Amino acid sequence: MHYDKKHIRNFSIIAHIDHGKSTLADRILELTETVSQREMKEQFLDSMDLERERGITIKLNAVTLKYHAKNGEDYLFNLIDTPGHVDFSYEVSRSLAACEGCLLVVDATQGVEAQTLANVYLAVDNNLEIVPVINKIDLPSAMPDMAKREIEERIGIPADNACLVSAKTGLNVGDVLEAVVNYIPAPLGDDNNPLQALIFDSYYDSYRGVIIMVRVKEGKVKVGDTIHLMAANKNYLVTEVGIRNPKEIKTDELCAGEVGYIAAQIKDIRDVHPGETVTLLDNPAKEALPGYRKMNPMVYCGLYPVDSKKYLDLKDALEKLTLNDASLVFEPETSQALGFGFRCGFLGLLHMDVVQERLEREYGLDLILTAPSVIYHVYKSDGTMLALDNPSKLPDLTTIKEIQEPYVKAQIMTPKEYVGAVMDLCQNRRGIYLNLEYFDDTRMIATYELPLAEIVYNFFDKLKSFTKGYASFDYEYSDYKVGNLSKMDILLNGDVIDALSIIVYKGSAYERGSVVVRKLKEIIPRQQFEVPVQAAINGKIIARADIKAVRKDVLAKCYGGDISRKKKLLEKQKEGKKRMKAIGSVEVPQEAFMTVLSIDED
Amino acid sequence: MTNKPESLYIHIPFCDHICKYCDFTKLFYFEKYEKEYLDSLITEIEHYHINRVKTLYFGGGTPTSLSDEGFERILSFATQYLEDDYEFTVEANVENLTESKLSIMKKCGVNRISIGVQSTNDKLLKEIGRNHSFEDVRRVVSLAKAQGFDNINIDLIYGFKHQSARQLKKDLKNFIELDIDHISIYSLIVEKGSIFYSQGVKEQSEGASRRFYEIILKTLRKNGYERYEISNFARNKKYSRHNMTYWKNREYYGCGLGASGFVSGNRYTNTKSLTEYNKHNFVKESEKVSNKDSLEYYLITNFRMEQGFSREEFKQKFGQDFAEMFKDKINKFLLSNLLVITPDRVKLNDDGLLLMDFVILKLI
Incomplete structure (x- = not known):
C-alpha cells in the first residue's frame, strides 16, 4: 500500500460551472474502479444533495485513486476537488496549494470563461503544472480547435497536447489519466524533515471530532504524535491517520507528498482553518507554509424563525451547520419587528443561499431572512470606528464623521456587442471604471471597482439578462472607500420596522425609496384598514404608498352544500401564509425583507 | 356522530x-x-x-x-x-x-x-x-x-x-x-x-x-x-x-351526479361523470373530517349566519371557549372590530360578514 513519491500525483480540476468538472471526476473514479458502478451515484464528489442539484461543489472533497498506467506501473492519484464559486476563492487557492498540477477543463462549445481564468491564475500562482482538457467534444457544436486557441491565446499555456474528451460518454478519459502520469510532476519533500502539512479541508464526525484533510509537504505524521497547529497555536494527540478512497481507510502514517486525513480529537472546527500548517510539537518546522489567511464573512443578514417558538431549533441547527462550516458565523440578535433571531455572517451570497436552503430543507425550519448587508465601517467624531453589520444599528447621525463601505474589483467578460449595456449596469451600480480590453476578436473584459453592497442584490441576474447569458463575472475583495451613504427606514402603519432598514447611497435614495414602497404595497396582503408604507431618510419621509383595505372578502356563493370546495380554497390561501411574520397586526411575507433591496421595477 | x-x-x-x-x-x-x-x-x-x-x-x-x-x-x-x-x-x-x-x-x-x-x-x-x-x-x-x-x-x-x-x-x-x-x-x-x-x-x-x-x-x-x-x-x-x-355544519345526505354530502363524519363528493354514475360508482372523493378540519368547517359555515353560533355549543364540540381559544389572534389582528362576542354567542358584525374569509384566515 506504500507508494514511493515517484508514483504519486496530486492534482485538482479547474473548470467553469457547467463545463463538466464533476462529470469528469465521476468518470475518473469509474475508470480507476475507485467507486464501483453499484455505488456510483451521479457525480460522487458532490455529495450534498444541494450540490448535486445546483451542479456546483460547495464543500471540498478529496479522494485517493489507484491507477495502473500504460507503462505497466501503479500510481496513486490524489484528486482534490475545489469549489467552483467566487465566494470560496481562498479555499480554492488552498486546495490548489496541496497539488502539483491541475486539469483545466474547458467546454469545447463555450471556450474559456472569466471564472476559469481567475482560477487558472490561482493555479499559476501556486506553480502548478496545467493539463488542458477539452470536454464535450461529442456535441455537434463542439469547436475543439477554437477552445485550444483560446487556451493558448488567453491563458497563455500550450494546448497542443490537450486531451479531447467527452466526460459524459467517457470518450478518451483514459488519455487524461495518462496525461496526469506523464505531465504532472511527482511531489517533492523529504520524510525526514520536520513535519509541514497543509490543511485544505475539514469535516466533523460526532465520534472523532473534527477530521482534517491534509497534504503532507515535508516530514511524516503517525498515530500517537502530538501535532501543533501553527496559526491557531493548539496541540492535539493524533488518534488516527488514513486516506479516503472516498471511504476512509486507516494507514500507519502519512508521509511527504501524500494526501490524507488526521483525526486528533479536535473539538472546535473554528480552530482549524484552511491554509493552516500542521507540524509536530516535538520537532516543529521552522516556519509555516505560506498563504494562510483567516477568512472573514463578507455578507451579513438576520435569520429569524417564522414561528418564534422555533428559536431554539434554529440555534441548534446553526450550531450543527457550523460544525462543518467554519466560515459561517452567527450571534443572537433581537429585532423589535421579528423577535429573537441571529445575525449570521457568510463568505458571500451563494454561501448565504446554501445555508438558508440547508436550514429549511434539512432542519425543516421556516425562516425570515432580512436583506443581506455588507459590513460598513462607521467612523465616529470621537475617533472610534464601528464595524456595522446591521443597518438598523447605525448610530445617531450627529455622532458620525463618515461611513465607508467595502468594494470589490470585478472582471466582467462579455461579447463585445453587449459591452455598452455592461458598462451602463456598472455605472448604475456606482462602479469605478478601471479598464476595458479586448480578450479576443469577439469578447471584451471590463474591469470595475464596485461597492459590494451594489452587487449583493440581483447584479448577476441583471448582467446575465443584459448579455443574453453570455457574460461571466468574477470578483475579489479590494478595500473600503468613503461613501455618500445614509440609512433608509421603512415604516409600516407609521412604525419603523427595524428589520427593513438598509443603508443606501444618497444619490439614488428617492428612487429606491419609491420603488421599495411600491413593491411592498404589492406583496403585503391587505388588512381591514388602510396601511401606509413609507420610506424615510433621517426621519424625513421620501416615499409613500398605501396598502388599501380589504373591502369584501367572502366567497358567499355556496349552494348545493359543497363546503369542501370552499374549504379547499381557504386551505390554499392558508398555505401562502406559512412564511408570513406578523408585525403588529400586519402580516408580512418573507419576500418583503428582500424587496428592500429592489433597485428598479423588475 | x-x-x-x-x-x-x-x-x-x-x-x-x-x-x-x-x-x-x-x-x-x-x-x-x-x-x-x-x-x-x-x-x-x-x-x-x-x-x-x-x-x-x-x-x-x-x-x-x-x-x-x-x-x-x-x-x-x-x-x-x-x-x-x-x-x-x-x-x-x-x-x-x-x-x-x-x-x-x-x-x-x-x-x-x-x-x-x-x-x-x-x-x-x-x-x-x-x-x-x-x-x-x-x-x-x-x-x-x-x-x-x-x-x-x-x-x-x-x-x-x-x-x-x-x-x-x-x-x-x-x-x-x-x-x-x-x-x-x-x-x-x-x-x-x-x-x-x-x-x-x-x-x-x-x-x-x-x-x-x-x-x-x-x-x-x-x-x-x-x-x-x-x-x-x-x-x-x-x-x-x-x-x-x-x-350549521350539520350532516346531510347528498345524492345525484356531482352532489356532495356529509354523512357519519365524512364529507364526500359524487362523480361528475354520468357514465360512472350509471355504473353506480357514485362517490368520487371522500374525506374523514379531522378535529382540526372540523373546527375550520365549523367556522366556515356558522360564521355565515347572522346569529353566528352559541358559545356553549362551540365549547361542547371543541373543548374550549371560542374567545379563550382565539384570544391572542383576536387581539393581534384587531378582530374585535369585526366580531361580536356576547355572553352567549359569537357572530360577525356587518363589516365582519363582508370580510369573513379574512377573519377565518387569521383564525385558522
Whole structure:
C-alpha cells in the first residue's frame, strides 16, 4: 500500500460551472474502479444533495485513486476537488496549494470563461503544472480547435497536447489519466524533515471530532504524535491517520507528498482553518507554509424563525451547520419587528443561499431572512470606528464623521456587442471604471471597482439578462472607500420596522425609496384598514404608498352544500401564509425583507 | 356522530340550456338519459337506508327540466322519506315551471319553491344566457301562488361587470314587488368551468361589489326582509331550513351526479361523470373530517349566519371557549372590530360578514 513519491500525483480540476468538472471526476473514479458502478451515484464528489442539484461543489472533497498506467506501473492519484464559486476563492487557492498540477477543463462549445481564468491564475500562482482538457467534444457544436486557441491565446499555456474528451460518454478519459502520469510532476519533500502539512479541508464526525484533510509537504505524521497547529497555536494527540478512497481507510502514517486525513480529537472546527500548517510539537518546522489567511464573512443578514417558538431549533441547527462550516458565523440578535433571531455572517451570497436552503430543507425550519448587508465601517467624531453589520444599528447621525463601505474589483467578460449595456449596469451600480480590453476578436473584459453592497442584490441576474447569458463575472475583495451613504427606514402603519432598514447611497435614495414602497404595497396582503408604507431618510419621509383595505372578502356563493370546495380554497390561501411574520397586526411575507433591496421595477 | 342526517339533497343535473355563469354539474337535457339516471339516483338514495328527514331539497341543474313523468316519479319516490314536520323544496326555472309541474309538486307535498330569476333586466338576462323575461317571472310567481305555494324563493345575481347601481336598485324594486318571502342574492363569481370563465368575463371590482352588497342589505332590510345568512333574506321567518343544515355544519345526505354530502363524519363528493354514475360508482372523493378540519368547517359555515353560533355549543364540540381559544389572534389582528362576542354567542358584525374569509384566515 506504500507508494514511493515517484508514483504519486496530486492534482485538482479547474473548470467553469457547467463545463463538466464533476462529470469528469465521476468518470475518473469509474475508470480507476475507485467507486464501483453499484455505488456510483451521479457525480460522487458532490455529495450534498444541494450540490448535486445546483451542479456546483460547495464543500471540498478529496479522494485517493489507484491507477495502473500504460507503462505497466501503479500510481496513486490524489484528486482534490475545489469549489467552483467566487465566494470560496481562498479555499480554492488552498486546495490548489496541496497539488502539483491541475486539469483545466474547458467546454469545447463555450471556450474559456472569466471564472476559469481567475482560477487558472490561482493555479499559476501556486506553480502548478496545467493539463488542458477539452470536454464535450461529442456535441455537434463542439469547436475543439477554437477552445485550444483560446487556451493558448488567453491563458497563455500550450494546448497542443490537450486531451479531447467527452466526460459524459467517457470518450478518451483514459488519455487524461495518462496525461496526469506523464505531465504532472511527482511531489517533492523529504520524510525526514520536520513535519509541514497543509490543511485544505475539514469535516466533523460526532465520534472523532473534527477530521482534517491534509497534504503532507515535508516530514511524516503517525498515530500517537502530538501535532501543533501553527496559526491557531493548539496541540492535539493524533488518534488516527488514513486516506479516503472516498471511504476512509486507516494507514500507519502519512508521509511527504501524500494526501490524507488526521483525526486528533479536535473539538472546535473554528480552530482549524484552511491554509493552516500542521507540524509536530516535538520537532516543529521552522516556519509555516505560506498563504494562510483567516477568512472573514463578507455578507451579513438576520435569520429569524417564522414561528418564534422555533428559536431554539434554529440555534441548534446553526450550531450543527457550523460544525462543518467554519466560515459561517452567527450571534443572537433581537429585532423589535421579528423577535429573537441571529445575525449570521457568510463568505458571500451563494454561501448565504446554501445555508438558508440547508436550514429549511434539512432542519425543516421556516425562516425570515432580512436583506443581506455588507459590513460598513462607521467612523465616529470621537475617533472610534464601528464595524456595522446591521443597518438598523447605525448610530445617531450627529455622532458620525463618515461611513465607508467595502468594494470589490470585478472582471466582467462579455461579447463585445453587449459591452455598452455592461458598462451602463456598472455605472448604475456606482462602479469605478478601471479598464476595458479586448480578450479576443469577439469578447471584451471590463474591469470595475464596485461597492459590494451594489452587487449583493440581483447584479448577476441583471448582467446575465443584459448579455443574453453570455457574460461571466468574477470578483475579489479590494478595500473600503468613503461613501455618500445614509440609512433608509421603512415604516409600516407609521412604525419603523427595524428589520427593513438598509443603508443606501444618497444619490439614488428617492428612487429606491419609491420603488421599495411600491413593491411592498404589492406583496403585503391587505388588512381591514388602510396601511401606509413609507420610506424615510433621517426621519424625513421620501416615499409613500398605501396598502388599501380589504373591502369584501367572502366567497358567499355556496349552494348545493359543497363546503369542501370552499374549504379547499381557504386551505390554499392558508398555505401562502406559512412564511408570513406578523408585525403588529400586519402580516408580512418573507419576500418583503428582500424587496428592500429592489433597485428598479423588475 | 350517532344521529343520522336529517336533510337530503337530490341533484338533477339536466338543463334545457346552459347559463353562462354556471359551473355546477349539468347536462343538456336529453330524454334518453333521463330514465337511466333516475334509476341510478334511486339506487343511490336507497343504499343510504335513510329513515326520515326533516328537509328535502331538489336542486340542479334544473329539476323542472325533467319530463312530467320523470319529475313525478322521482318526487313521489323521495316523499317516502319525509317526516311529518318537513320542508320540501324544488328549484325551478322560469321557462319550465309549467302548470303541470306545479300540480305534480302540489301532489307530492312540495311546500317551497326556489326560482332562478337572477335578474329582472331583460337585456342582461339575455347576456347571461337566460331565456326568460321579467314578464315571465311575474307570470310564474302568480301561477305558483295561485296553486297555493306560499313559500317561494327567488335567486338574484349581482356584480356583472357593466351592471350599474341603478340597474341593481331596479332589480331589487322588481323583486320586492313580487311580494314573496325569501330572496337569495349572490355576487357573480366567474368560476372555472363556466362559459363566462372561458370567455374571459371579469367580475366587478371588490369596492363596487361591497357597495352593491350594502345597497342590497339596506334596501331589503327597509322592506322587511331579515338577513339571516350572508346571502339569504327572509320575511315572516321563512328561513330555508334545508340550507340552515349546511350553515350549521350539520350532516346531510347528498345524492345525484356531482352532489356532495356529509354523512357519519365524512364529507364526500359524487362523480361528475354520468357514465360512472350509471355504473353506480357514485362517490368520487371522500374525506374523514379531522378535529382540526372540523373546527375550520365549523367556522366556515356558522360564521355565515347572522346569529353566528352559541358559545356553549362551540365549547361542547371543541373543548374550549371560542374567545379563550382565539384570544391572542383576536387581539393581534384587531378582530374585535369585526366580531361580536356576547355572553352567549359569537357572530360577525356587518363589516365582519363582508370580510369573513379574512377573519377565518387569521383564525385558522
